[in-house]
Structures are given as C-alpha cells and as structure tokens.
Amino acid sequence: MTALLDSFRDAFETLPVRDAAGLGESRRAALDAVLRDGVPHARVEAWKYTPLRALERRAFAVTDETTADFDDALLDAIPAPRLVFVNGRLDAAHSDAAGLPPGVSLRPLSQVLFEGDARDANFLARRFERGDEIFARLNAALAVEGTVLRVDAGVSVASPVHLVFVGAPSDTDRAWHLRHLIELREGASLTVVEHHLGAGAHRHLGNGLLHVHLGPQARLAHARVQDEDAGATAILRTDAVLAREARYERIDLELGAALSRHELNIALHGERAAVQANGVLLAAGRRHLDTRLGIDHVGRDSRCELTWRGLGAGRSKAAFHGGILIREGADGVEAALSNKNLLLGENAEIDSQPVLEIHADEVQAAHGATVGQLDPTALFYLRSRGVPAAQARALLTRAFCLETLSVIEDAALRDALAERLEAALAKLETA
Numbered sequence: 044m045t046a047l048l049d050s051f052r053d054a055f056e057t058l059p060v061r062d063a064a065g066l067g068e069s070r071r072a073a074l075d076a077v078l079r080d081g082v083p084h085a086r087v088e089a090w091k092y093t094p095l096r097a098l099e100r101r102a103f104a105v106t107d108e109t110t111a112d113f114d115d116a117l118l119d120a121i122p123a124p125r126l127v128f129v130n131g132r133l134d135a136a137h138s139d140a141a142g143l144p145p146g147v148s149l150r151p152l153s154q155v156l157f158e159g160d161a162r163d164a165n166f167l168a169r170r171f172e173r174g175d176e177i178f179a180r181l182n183a184a185l186a187v188e189g190t191v192l193r194v195d196a197g198v199s200v201a202s203p204v205h206l207v208f209v210g211a212p213s214d215t216d217r218a219w220h221l222r223h224l225i226e227l228r229e230g231a232s233l234t235v236v237e238h239h240l241g242a243g244a245h246r247h248l249g250n251g252l253l254h255v256h257l258g259p260q261a262r263l264a265h266a267r268v269q270d271e272d273a274g275a276t277a278i279l280r281t282d283a284v285l286a287r288e289a290r291y292e293r294i295d296l297e298l299g300a301a302l303s304r305h306e307l308n309i310a311l312h313g314e315r316a317a318v319q320a321n322g323v324l325l326a327a328g329r330r331h332l333d334t335r336l337g338i339d340h341v342g343r344d345s346r347c348e349l350t351w352r353g354l355g356a357g358r359s360k361a362a363f364h365g366g367i368l369i370r371e372g373a374d375g376v377e378a379a380l381s382n383k384n385l386l387l388g389e390n391a392e393i394d395s396q397p398v399l400e401i402h403a404d405e406v407q408a409a410h411g412a413t414v415g416q417l418d419p420t421a422l423f424y425l426r427s428r429g430v431p432a433a434q435a436r437a438l439l440t441r442a443f444c445l446e447t448l449s450v451i452e453d454a455a456l457r458d459a460l461a462e463r464l465e466a467a468l469a470k471l472e473t474a
Contacts, residue, residue, distance in 0.1 A: 045099040046101060047098060048099070050104070050218070051103075064156055064160065066167055073183035080177070082095050082098075083175045083177060098302070103217055103248050106218070111212065113209055124143050124204050125206070128206075128207065128209065129242075131221060146194065150191045166254050167186065167222060169254075178278045183222075189221040189224075189251075191223070192225045192233075194233050194261075196231060200232065203236050206237050206238070208221070210242065210271055211243055219247070222252050226256040227262075229286075233263055233264070234456065236267075239269040241273075245274060246274040246276070248275075249271070251277075253280070257291060259289060262289070262292075269295070273299065273300070274301050275300045278304050279303075279305045281308065281309075285311050285345075286312060289316045292319050294448060295334070296323050296467075303331070303332045303333070306334075309338050311341060311347070312342055314342045315344045316342055316345045321349070321449075323444050324352070325471065326391065327471050329357065330360075335366070337368070341373055342373060346376070350446070350450075352443055354444070355387060361391075362395075363396065365380045365395075365410065374404055374405045378399070379410070380397055384414045385415065386415065387417075444468065448461055
C-alpha cells in the first residue's frame with residue numbers, strides 16, 4: 044500500500060456522509076477497487092506519459108469543514124451567478140446564485156446529499172470498471188461536494204454561470220474530490236465557465252469529475268480555465284453525452300499547476316449531434332501537463348471539430364492524446380482533429396498522439412499533429428519591418444494560441460479568456 048492510498052483509505056473511514064442517498068455500498072465498492080488495483084504504473088498506456096510514482100509517495104489530509112481565507116480581489120472579475128469552492132468546500136459567503144431564471148436549479152452537492160433524494164444523486168453511483176481510472180474511482184468513493192446544475196426544457200440562460208475552485212494555502216497538504224453534474228434538457232441553452240485558481244502557494248491535490256448530459260437540441264458553451272498555483276496537482280475529468288442535434292462548444296486553457304491532467308470524453312449518441320472543442324496547453328518551468336480526448340461517434344451525421352495548441356518552455360513536459368472513434372453504423376460523420384505544438388526551449392518536451400479509428404462508411408475524417416518551432420520565415424518578415432526579436436516571437440506565439448478562442452461566441456467572455464491567456468503568455472516570456 045502506498046502513502047497516497049493509505050491517506051485516502053483513512054479519509055474514507057472518517058467520511059460523515061458516505062451512506063447518504065443510499066450510496067454507501069457503491070462508495071465502498073469504488074474504494075475497494077482502488078485498493079485492489081493500486082496506482083497505475085508507467086507501463087499502463089493511459090499513464091505512459093504521466094508516471095505517478097512521485098505522487099503515490101505523498102499523503103494528503105482531509106479538507107477541513109471550514110474554508111480557508113483568501114484575497115477577495117481574486118473574484119473581482121467573476122460576476123454572479125457563481126458558486127465558489129475553497130480547498131474543496133463550498134464558500135457560501137462568496138457564492139451568489141442571483142439572476143438565474145425560473146427553470147434553472149443550481150445547488151451544491153452537499154445540499155443534495157443532505158436532502159438524501161437518491162434520484163437527485165444517482166449520477167454518483169456510476170461505476171468505473173477500468174483499473175487505470177483510479178481518480179474517477181477515488182472520486183466515486185470520496186466526493187462529498189460539487190455542483191448540480193440542471194436546466195429545464197426550452198429554458199435559455201442569458202448570463203454565464205461561473206463555477207470557481209480556489210486552492211488556498213493551508214497548514215498541510217490537502218486533497219479534495221469534487222463531483223459535478225450539468226444537465227440540459229431538450230432545447231435548453233447555457234454558458235458555463237470553470238475557474239480553477241490558486242490563491243497562494245500550496246501543494247494540494249484537487250480531483251474533479253464532471254458529468255455533462257445534453258438533451259435533444261440542447262446547447263452548452265463551456266469554458267474551463269486551469270490556472271492553479273505552481274505547486275498544485277490538478278486531476279480533472281469531463282464525461283459528456285449528447286443526444287439528437289445537441290451542440291457542445293468548449294475551450295480549455297491549461298495554464299497552471301505542477302501536475303495537471305484532464306480527460307475529456309464525449310459520446311455523440313444522437314443523430315446530428317456536434318461538438319467543437321478547442322484548447323491550449325501552456326507548459327513552462329518544470330510543469331507537467333497531460334490531456335486526453337476521447338470522442339465517440341455513435342449517432343449518424345454527428346460532427347466533431349477539435350483544435351488544440353501546445354507550448355513547451357523551460358524543462359516542462361506536455362502530453363496530448365486525441366482519440367476519435369467512429370462506430371459501425373455512424374455513417375455521415377465529419378470529424379477533424381488538429382494538434383499543433385511549439386517548442387520554445389531546448390529542454391522542453393511535447394508528445395502528441397492523434398488516433399483515428401473508423402468502423403463506418405461514408406465518413407469524412409482527418410487528423411494531424413505537429414511539433415516544431417516558430418516559423419523562421421515569419422520571424423524574418425517581422426524583423427525586416429523593424430519589430431524587435433522578442434516582440435516578434437511574442438506576436439507569433441499569441442496568434443498561434445488565440446485562434447482557439449473562436450469557439451466562444453460570447454464576445455465579452457471571449458475577451459476575458461483572451462486577457463487571461465495573454466497574461467499567462469507574458470509570464471512565459473519573462474520567465
């Protein structure tokens with residue numbers, strides 16, 4: 044048994060609501076599976092580029108019931124409606140659900156568990172069968188907080204809903220496991236923005252798992268900004284299911300944390316369902332970023348468009364796996380994946396693995412990946428017009444990354460995301 048698993052086993056025994064909503068048996072089964080299979084090693088394909096040896100030697104304390112203090116200015120640019128979680132606990136004082144229209148339910152998971160309605164909490168009973176799904180299993184065993192967001196059929200929510208997750212300094216290294224559900228029923232529309240922010244130096248572990256359920260003709264615009272402290276560990280996963288003619292538009296900005304891993308799994312079950320998912324991986328210093336996409340085309344005439352950009356500087360490592368599966372009978376699918384990466388330092392490493400598996404006829408599918416350096420011809424062009432070398436590199440790098448933000452139609456939100464991305468790029472240039 045490793046120190047990591049020992050600490051989580053001890054945490055489970057002190058979990059006050061592990062039996063709430065009839066989940067005791069499924070929680071215990073998830074923990075037993077983790078203890079049986081252990082931490083996956085580097086020979087496990089899904090963890091090939093992100094070994095867990097250093098992490099499994101660490102122990103984490105259970106998060107306190109009370110939230111930690113942090114500077115309120117961190118939230119100045121994040122309006123209501125919003126839910127704020129600090130070190131894995133709901134911060135009611137900074138949360139504000141004002142402005143939501145009728146037909147929208149926004150509740151913390153702790154409230155759902157307290158009320159004990161098994162129907163509202165049934166998504167927590169999902170089982171994870173693969174041995175490499177260690178963090179999903181830990182989440183199933185230990186999650187007591189998160190967000191449950193439901194939108195009724197035909198309801199359109201004008202203002203973005205902000206979900207804010209703050210890591211703050213503490214007396215010891217802590218871990219939290221957050222579970223979320225976003226459910227849009229037929230014809231509903233919503234914009235959600237996730238903010239994963241650091242409020243000071245810490246080495247906490249955040250383990251988050253989000254379920255997205257989109258009904259027929261529902262539309263979700265989703266932005267996720269991971270800008271945690273440089274010592275943090277961020278393990279995040281999103282599992283989305285799309286019904287007929289549903290549309291999912293998404294941008295992921297991976298900007299922080301010492302170790303960051305995100306799995307984005309999207310199943311297009313309905314006919315003419317569509318997803319456009321873009322992202323930026325910004326690795327600097329000794330940061331390690333790992334992103335894995337799994338797009339599963341089940342319905343006919345479904346579409347996916349994936350545009351991802353990566354930057355590697357310092358002694359950082361970034362890994363990208365872009366998997367697209369087109370199942371038998373999913374005729375008429377259109378699928379495209381582009382992953383381009385820039386190495387900005389001699390000691391940085393970027394590994395890209397595009398995978399395309401087709402079992403249907405009459406499909407249009409393409410994927411490609413590149414790893415290289417800034418175009419010397421473009422640099423020469425800018426230099427020849429009097430642009431200093433550092434500024435020329437910065438201009439080309441910004442243009443390389445900012446094109447991904449086109450997936451967001453809301454101009455104000457797109458500008459806010461561009462501002463945060465540019466701030467992260469500026470730090471990269473001065474590091």
